[in-house]
Structures are given as structure tokens and as C-alpha cells.
Amino acid sequence: MNHPELLLIGILRALVEVALMFLLGQGVLFLFAGNKRHQNAIYKLFVLITSPVIKLMRFIAPPQILDRHLPVVAFFVLFWAWIGLAWLKKVYCEAHLLQCF
Secondary structure (H helix, E strand, O other), rough: OOHHHHHHHHHHHHHHHHHHHHHHHHHHHHHHHHHHHHHHHHHHHHHHHHHHHHHHHHHHOOOOOHHHHHHHHHHHHHHHHHHHHHHHHHHHHHHHHOOOO
């Protein structure tokens, strides 16, 4: 491959998409399962998979943000990262005269 930067952007964007989908699934299950969500095996799986992202947000976010709000913060940060990576891919493709989209 002649453009490893493009591959890296694609890999990062895919990882962000996966994290977004798991956070979205965790949020939907939070709404449907209610107080019994901690007994749900799928919810536990979502919490396990999204825990690195939540820990990163706890490190980045100011201490005034409560822990229960961190998944929402993580979702919006990842969403904007996803948009930013799409823009970066577009700029890279235009700069190298590639038809990526």
C-alpha cells in the first residue's frame, strides 16, 4: 500500500466507530433494563468493553464531571473524533489526488 497514513486513519476511525456502537448499545440497554441492568450479561459485556474509553475520559475530563456522566461525555468526544477523522481522510485524499469516497 502506498498510503499507510490513509490506512492508519481508517483503522482509527473503525476503532472509534466500534466504541461508539458499544456506548450506544450500553445507553439503550441502560434505558430498557432499568435498575436490573447490572444483572444483565450483555450490559456487563458493554461495560467491560467500554471501560478503557470511560477511564480515558475520567483522565481527560475535569473533576467536576460526575462519573455517571462520563459515558455521555465519552460518546460525544468519540463522535467528534469520528467526524474529525472523516475530515482528515477527506483532506488527505484531496492532497494526494485520491478518490477515497
